[in-house]
Amino acid sequence: MLSKKKHFKTIYYLLILILLQCCSSDDSNNLVEKDTTPPSINSFTINNVSGNNINTPILISTTLELDIDITDDLGVTTIEIFIDAIKVANNTTPPFNFSIDVSQYNSGNHSVRIKAYDAAGNFSSTKDIAIIIDNTLPAITNVSIRNESILAGNINILSFKVSDDKDISSVAISVDNVTIATITDKNYNVNIATSNLNDGRHNIEIIASDSNNKIAKLTISFIADNTGPKITIDAINEGETISEIIQFEPKLSDEFSEINSLEVLYRNERIHFFENGAITAFSFNPDDYTSGDGRFTFIAKDALDNVSELSINTKTTQVLIRLKIPQDYLSTNIMKSWVFASKSDGSPISIVKIESGMTDIVLYATEKIDDSENFMITFYEIENSGFNRISTIQNLTITSPGTLHLAPRNTFSEESETSYTMNGFSANDIVKSQGVDYKGIKANDRFKLTLMRPQKTNQIYFYTYDNNAPETSYRYQFLNRPIGNSFALNSTAFGDQNVVLNNFVLQSYFPEVDLQPILSIFGYTNQNDYSNNVYHELFNSALTSKNTDINSSISYPLHTTFETYKHRLVSKDYITERKGIPLTNYSKPNWDIDYDTSSGNTIKIVTSGTTHSVGRLWLKNEYSIEPYYDYSWTLVYDSQKNKSEVIIPKFPDELSDLNFYKFSLDLFWQTEQLELSRYQNISNYNDYVNKVLKNNVNYDKVSDFVESLYHVPDFRKYPVFLKDVFN
Template sequence: MKKSILALLTITFIFTYSCSKESSNPTAEPDVTAPTFNFSIAGFNNNSSAIPIVVSNQIEININAQDAGGISKVEAFIDDEKVGEDTSAPYSIIVDVSSLASKTGKTNTFKDYILKVVVTDKSGNSESKNTIINVDNEKPTITGVNLSAGAVINGDNNTVTFDVMDNQELTSVKAFLNNELLIDLPLDNLSININTNNLTDGENVLKIEALDSGENLGSFEVAFISDNTGPEITIESLVENQIIDSLITISPNVNDLYSEVDSLKVFLGDSIIFSLANQTDYSFDFDPNLFGTGANSIKIIATDSLDNMSELIIPIEIYRRLITLNFPSNFYDPQLARIYVFASDAEGNLLDSKRVMQDTDKITLRTIEEISPNSEFMLTIGEYSTGAFGNSSEFTTLQNLTPSTLGEINFKTYPRFDYSPTNPIKFPAQGFDSQDIISLNSEGFGYGGSFYSETEEFSIDRRRSTTSAVNSEFIYVPQVNLTLNEYSYYVADWDIPSDFVFTPQLFTNQNVEKRFYQPILSNGDTFESSSYWIAGYFSNDDFQNNIYHRIDGHGYGYQGLEGIPYYFNSIFTNYKYNVRINDYYTERTGELAPSFHTLDWSIDYSYSNNEIEVIKNGLDHTVGKVFINSDPYVVIGGLNISYRWSLVFDSQKTDNIKLPKIPEEIKTWGFYELYEQGNMEVQQVEIKRYENINSYDEYLYKVIKDNRHSYLVSPVMESKFKSTVPGYYQKAPHFLLD
């Protein structure tokens, strides 16, 4: 009983204590209320589970959640797999859906995914909401673009069409050129125009972007070439204001960076002269002789496969080429003050003039006058030297030239010799009979000697050639005893010892023979006089280079029964000689002929006002020559003025020779006053013929063109001449004329 009362008291205490505590601090009710919320997917307004939302790549879930006790976390699940959470407001979860399959394999329809958003409060209460989403990770496909990679286009009208395919609705299609927006296209008209005039030539990029409702962006890029420029034309063989006087090949380099060269047309002025299409080599020949002279222009128009056109205009001048003169490196004689070459028409009017300088290697004479390839002109070479006491002018004129017959002359260097002779000059000449008349006159290439019986000296002037290595190795000294009518000779080395003494014992007559030649006169002419000159050569090389030695030379005013005597020496390998009989002159190679028939020609002339009228008769002559000479000089203004002028002409068709008019640069030379007054002296006029040369043009080609010795071309030259000094032939040698 006592035990029961104790238990009862205990229960009563506990209850009483409990009631007492509750009444003073009431117990809170547990939080069992779930949060409230709604959510949306960025870019979509309708989250109704009945209508699936199509998303792509990633989605942004924005959650607006409330709870009295506070939100603990927000979570997102796709098909119950957690894909993200957020624990702080504002609540947003970004979910990557790019790895999710878009469609089911069999039906090729969108696969439904359940997107669940769960919001949990701090009491652990949670609330969830679901929506169905479809994932579209397929980008719009751009196909059928009619602009191919590397295509070359031009102009302002280039339509580009294409198709866009997508499994969703397209929201925009844009086109960009070089990353700059070109056009935002209407979805019902997928067509673009490219105006290449707004682009730089070269590579450009067209990009097309298509965006679908799933924010999938499809793009297509194509690089193309814009080409609004014609082919580039360059010419290395032609420069501005170039003078064209002969056939040239013009080789345009025609290149197009982006297109094929289609055609090329060449105009002279406004007239087309050349056209080619679809070629790789556009070279063409231009013959100025087909067109008029004067200023003009060559215009070249090139077109590419896109019809782009470019043109190059080069101003030119068309002249008529007369002749080209080629000079060797050592041609210029430093002893001369001036050398000029000039061309004149048949009336003597100046066509062109050029000065020859020390470094001149080529001169082309040309004219702007309208002449044909067969028009005649004359070429003159003028040389001027001057000193303290006067000056000298020498001219050589070739007449009856045409642009088509000669073309060019290749000059050779006329031999020039040391300014001072080799020492010693004088040698003792002892033992010669003082009672006899003795001649030791020697003459050869680079030397000349004389005997002075009064002083018993032999004087020899020796000079080496300065223009070539060709020189004589010997000095031929003939001794003619006019008292005894005997001939002997001595061959000395060029370098005669300084203590050398000439004596009669040195001379020999071995290989010497006295011979005769018979003058045979034509038409019963009376013999008046004859002269001869004989030279020998020790080798054929000497013969080719005219390294000669005079054997004998004399003149006679009578002839014996056997003819005209002379001495011949057979020690030489080659011979050259000349013979004059009255007004007949011949120059030949080999040994002297036994007889000479004079020519049945006649020659006379008159001279007035710088014109020479030639009166001639006869057949077979081809070349004429006029020699004008001051003989030896004329005093003008206290100065000794000398001049020489040789004019060569076609003797078959020319009777009147006009001296060419003088260029301004030459009018200061001393002779000009006499020229202007017409007071120059004609000393000789001749007509001649050459064996193996049948015309004047052939003479020009065989002798003059390469500046050859005429005796190397023709072994026989015969002339009929008239001289102011009867019985004397003026050879008047010159570097161009023997």
């Protein structure tokens, strides 16, 4: 006996079940009640004659055969057949095929109608279809090949029955009006071979004759299809070199049959297989295979097992780096230009000659390299004078940067040069004018001003100071453009309004012993100008302290009306460039950097420190040998990886006919400058490659300052603010 608790649970679950059934029933009823769309009679045949081709009454002997294709959104419930408006047959389940004996009907004209119903009681109907019943004719029925069938190959058995009230004397079967068989033994089986037929529509005709010379004809239209699907591949072309992941989107089409499968082979090994016509896009990564020749084979099969095949011969290789070349990269003073890749030991990998009009260059690997393996690229050009200018970027990988955008060579061109009169300036007065699109210098007693295009500034900044006391004698003049030809620079027009005297301390600077630090200050009228590097030079001069003690304060002038500033401080072994006005105190990084020796293609160095990320080496012959042997070579490298040596890449054999190639084989490379740098917001060398080098971005787009420690062999020379490509 059930407990009360169990009894309650039983009743509860029964109620839930009843409720669910009611809801389900209600939903179903609602769908039926809302259905107002009648079934759609898509197509039908009467004794193998398509409903679309009935133009005259259909001649029928003793059997009426119908094949009907019909659809409905909720399902077809009943199909009814009417002869002379009287229902003679019905069917409630597909397939909706009928074979109706009409031998009891009088010979003559009759009509047939098809009517279809759905669950909601909606119905559709054909018009009355005219037929002629002639019971004296032979009846051809139970035909195995239906109208509009698709046939393939050489084995397609056509079977049928022939009946008549008299004896059948002969049955002839023809294909496209060519007799292929005559049957007199009542074995009504004939093979329809299609391999010799053109793909497309054809007709089978069965002609039955009885002993009274009554003749019945039945025509069956069929499609011969002995051709596999058409395969279209747009992703690659014959003979193409594949160096990156490509996306295949195979397109298969078949005029007559459904697509069954697609098999994809590479180098005779299956890489993809698609069944049941479900063909999707797929990717191919050449890095998964060894470099070299390869063949893609696409094998498609249709529902009739017709097969087609498409082969595409290709070559796979690995991309080291892609280069985006600006249109003006080859300036008029360049005779020849190349770019080549080298392994980390300096041995060549590949080389491309840069020709006029090139915008994209790809350097390939000759053998597979790992993602972490380092290589270097070198830009080499010979100027018209014969001078050799070279730049190398080291410690790259196939993913970092992947693509390198080179900077335009000449962003500005000279528009005009005008010489102006100068009045009231002494021999010790320095007069300067420098901006992003203009520059001026004092030439004897006149001032020569050059304007550049495109114009970026609306004003021109002039400043002057006494060379013996630049910090206290600074004055300026800020003029709107354009400046007329009658303009003259008058000393009395220069003023010091909004100029203040500031101070900074450079740690370890020893006045009257060390080289005087050089301070440059740049002004920007607004933040947008700073973002686009539209600057005016406000000050540039060597400075010293009035006090001879080490770490003494150094004074400088500052024009305070500009919205944003940048400055650069250069000393004997230290450079820093920063956003904003000069700091009050500069401390050099606690790093060591020194040149050791040069042997072959190896420069031995001594470095220490963990906070620098970028190293630079500048090689340059101090004294000219001959124009074709003079060189300037800058190398950028990972300063944490290359702490004890920098490898100089060897020139590829493709350049062996050049004078400098032979000269470089035994050359003792002369070091002009060695540098270690760190940047704000750039944590390591790989960061620098991808944030700065990759897209040719000025470092100040991602960092507010850079500071560098230098080794310069000649202590009397200031270090140079090196560029990464072609200093």
